[in-house]
Amino acid sequence: MRPIIHPAITDVTVEGILYALSDPVRVEIFMSMAAADCAKPCSAYGEVKNRKLPKSSLSQHIKVLREAGLIRSQRQGVEIRNTTRCTELADKFGDLISGIVNAYQRQNSAKRKSKRA
Amino acid sequence: MRPIIHPAITDVTVEGILYALSDPVRVEIFMSMAAADCAKPCSAYGEVKNRKLPKSSLSQHIKVLREAGLIRSQRQGVEIRNTTRCTELADKFGDLISGIVNAYQRQNSAKRKSKRA
DNA sequence: TACAATAGTTCCAGAATATTGAACTATTGG
DNA sequence: CCAATAGTTCAATATTCTGGAACTATTGTA
Structure with missing residues (x-):
């Protein structure tokens, strides 16, 4: 079986990150992870x-x-375990990722609030 | 003629911003603006x-x-003049936009450097 | 070794989006 | 009114995304 491939952190790009996180389903997955x-x-x-x-x-x-380059996956028996690469990413991109995650979180909590009202 | 429509800042979403900026051509335009x-x-x-x-x-x-919601356009004679909505956006989204722009700028200057070498 | 169960991946056809030349609309100057 | 300039819209083509079905990988059990 071929191994799971991850880009080197040096090959990770801003446009790649934005593209990946521009999908509502994917940000949800990423934030949850x-x-x-x-x-x-x-x-x-x-x-x-x-x-x-x-x-x-x-x-x-x-x-x-x-x-x-946002997450890392590795096989652990029958399943594949996933983690974010937030530490590496923060080293390379500063507060880009945390800025995005925070903005989403604020938006989501605002949404929940208005729903309750 | 119908007027140019802009979303209210309250209707601007993180996913919309990320989607718009996930295209390399569009970020270039936005950063240049x-x-x-x-x-x-x-x-x-x-x-x-x-x-x-x-x-x-x-x-x-x-x-x-x-x-x-990233930019504002208004007709000025025969042309349409464009500006970013960075101030409003910063009020609503904190350093989301500046984080993206900074990350891009760092990436681009790194790219230029490696090209020169 | 064989097989069953579980977890993911790949394939591919249909759906949804994006790109762009050509035709169109808007504004202004003459 | 016409010509020139700036953008927009339309529509055909191209690209990308979605998801069911079939496939691969790993492990546990006999």
Whole structure:
């Protein structure tokens, strides 16, 4: 079987990151992964906004995140565990990622608030 | 003629911004606009990376930036002058935009450096 | 070794988006 | 009113995305 490929941090680009995070499903996955306390399998991210993703779509989305350099995936037995590359990314891109995540979080909490009202 | 439509700042979303800026041509346009000292017509952004954009494409890209809430366009005689909405955006999204722009700028200056070498 | 169960990936056809030349609209100067 | 300039819209083509079905990979069990 071929190994899972990750770009070197030097090959990670801003446009790649923005593209990957410009999809609402993918940011959700990424943010949820960033919030996780340990590496979780792909299937842990299979539900987004109360909608179950087809597994081929989930696989594609995770691949996009991986190839953009945002996450790292490694096989652990029958499943593939995923983590963000936030530390490396922060070294290279400063507060780009955290800025995006924070903006999303603020937006989401504002949305939840207005829904309750 | 119908007026040019801009979203209210309250309707501007993070995903919309990321989507708009995930295109290399559009970030170039946006960054160049942000760097401009005064409002310039669309045609001022018609050349990106030494390649002349077809004007229908330029028009589309500017429309995407406008509808994402990133820029403001207003007719001034025969041309349409464009400015960024950076101030409003910073109020709403903190350092999201500046983080993106800074990351891009660092990346571009690194690229230029390695080309020279 | 074989097979079943689980987790993901790949393939590919249909759906959705993006690109761009050509035709069109808007504004102004003469 | 006409010509020139600046952009927009239309529509055909091209590219990218989505997701079901078939496939591969790993492990546990017999």
